[in-house]
Amino acid sequence: MRPRATIADVAAAAGVSLSTASVALNGRPGVSEATRERIRQVARDLEYSPSLRARSLVTKRAYSIGFVVQSPATVMSADPFFGSFIAGIQVAISAAGYVMVLLVSPSLSQTEDLYRELAQSRRVDGVLIDQLRVNDRRLELVRELGLPAVAIAPSSVTLPLPMAHQSAGGAIVRLVRRLLHLGHRDIAHVAGPPDYVHSIERRDAWESTLRQAGLTPGPLIQGGFTMSAGQLAAEELLALQHLPTAVVCANDLAAIGLIAGLQAAGIDVPGRVSVTGFDGIELGAYTTPKLTTVQATPDQVGRIAASMLLELIDQPDRQPWAVEVPLGPMIPGASVAPPGNGSDL
Amino acid sequence: MRPRATIADVAAAAGVSLSTASVALNGRPGVSEATRERIRQVARDLEYSPSLRARSLVTKRAYSIGFVVQSPATVMSADPFFGSFIAGIQVAISAAGYVMVLLVSPSLSQTEDLYRELAQSRRVDGVLIDQLRVNDRRLELVRELGLPAVAIAPSSVTLPLPMAHQSAGGAIVRLVRRLLHLGHRDIAHVAGPPDYVHSIERRDAWESTLRQAGLTPGPLIQGGFTMSAGQLAAEELLALQHLPTAVVCANDLAAIGLIAGLQAAGIDVPGRVSVTGFDGIELGAYTTPKLTTVQATPDQVGRIAASMLLELIDQPDRQPWAVEVPLGPMIPGASVAPPGNGSDL
């Protein structure tokens, strides 16, 4: 196995200087078409492929972006958002020769260190920030580190960096309206963890939609984005004097957990309580009853956020901008029904 | 924001040559302790952090490993294996200053190209090979590319490269024995996709355990590792003349889908049919009835496979070796019961 060809080999074989070979192979002006083609041919013959390392050194680019995910158990294991999101990222960056470095952080404090290392070692040219918290310290951190970053954030927040929006709030509005249309007037909400901006967005959407309809927002349960959180929410709900006729959950997993919890207590869904989710995960189609939800488009979010990041890397001083990623359709399921036609069996 | 310090700055500030600074900071002999400490102090003062790029160029190392996952929808979205596995990898490699590059491949043919690119651009020093197929072309590919690789594979197969084993087959044996102990004699198997070596390992374990018990292996359903595959398997099972009294599924997701399918058809689980899974995913605890399964330890698998890969990168000519990663405990659930005491309601 002979050592791989360098650009010097190509230049020598083509009878040109090293710099000419570089210019020719990178497709920039200053070389005659004939020479360029000859050099290209030689490169192909020698199976030349440029050394990313050497190029990195001189262009000061890592040709990779970073993505730090916190709490792998919750986010990756359960949240199907993740897979499609990653796939979307890759679609966006691979054409540019970029690659994604994935880090998992066991805790919030270690997350900061990971970003620091990523920045100091210059391993990545930029990062994607997801799972945004209230007063998320990462925002200041990336600024301080001079690390280009794009955030995935609700449309409602405004940050000092480029954002890819997916309006989960808009989805909740649609779901609440659907329930209102069916006749529900007592609509509870199982919220996500209170320190996530995504939770707040969804809660606000639920609340304001009900207020707009002239209703007082029903019980609000602090839940979470996991199945177990949904199940716990069921218990809390059952401890109330009045069981609402419908529950809008922050996401599908919580909704599935909630349904399981309600059913375990003998509550009929949707007969006694209607339940909605958000995300459109595959699992929702396998529950009984099938979950009514709105399809999120994590692949699109990933694709758009990543391509925004590439733009930002090219123009670091660009003013922050935002892109709205469209939601998917509502997915109707048997988990909702008009209120009051079910027994309490 | 002034440019970051280079090793030349450190050397100058410490009044030594560049090479001495390098030697001192890398902790190798040839420098007096006093000088070494002085250089270290200067480095700290200047907030020097070595350029990975420059180092990469000269040491010919990328300081990163690659992991290509195929079919993100199936593997990442649904399979909770993934999150823990990744986390385990990171634990193993981060101490060595390594990082993981994650690629997703939409199709098998593109997977090969991804490995090729990874190798040609020398972006990674080695790769982890998971989700092994029968006659997997990646094995020859990495050899051809000279890319160090460690495979995650069943104990039963022998490959020409280092392997991290997790004996899913052993888990299946335990589950089948448990069912036998409960009195079951008619035990079916919902297998995974036939081209995965993991499927074959599990099927073989089911089959041989039954034969050892003097039984003829019951119906074998070609299923899959997903919930929908499990649900389809339920239909196939229901079309048989005799419904087995127990079904051993290739993994938890299939088991959950199977249970859902059986229940939808009015079959009581475990009254009429007992069901077991394998993986120990969180979801299994939220199904009704709770799933009996064996806990896999994907984080350990990831950790061990990754550290094996680092060893291999250090000693590329080392003979292939194998490490067995212990399984977790059996998790009992209400999805199994003695046969024949349930109604067909």
Place this chain on the structure above:
DNA sequence: CGTAGTTACCGAAACGCTTCGGTACGGAGA
């Protein structure tokens, strides 16, 4: 025919590190 402008190419420096051969200096041994 002389000169300015363009085109096509070359040479060398630079990116920031590691590594290896070499040198000065001190002490040990004869």
Place this chain on the structure above:
DNA sequence: TCTCCGTACCGAAGCGTTTCGGTAACTACG
């Protein structure tokens, strides 16, 4: 006192690119 060797350090080369200033040759124009 001379030689030898180990220690502590230095200088320079090299990793494989990109980039920039420079130089021939060629065209166009008066």
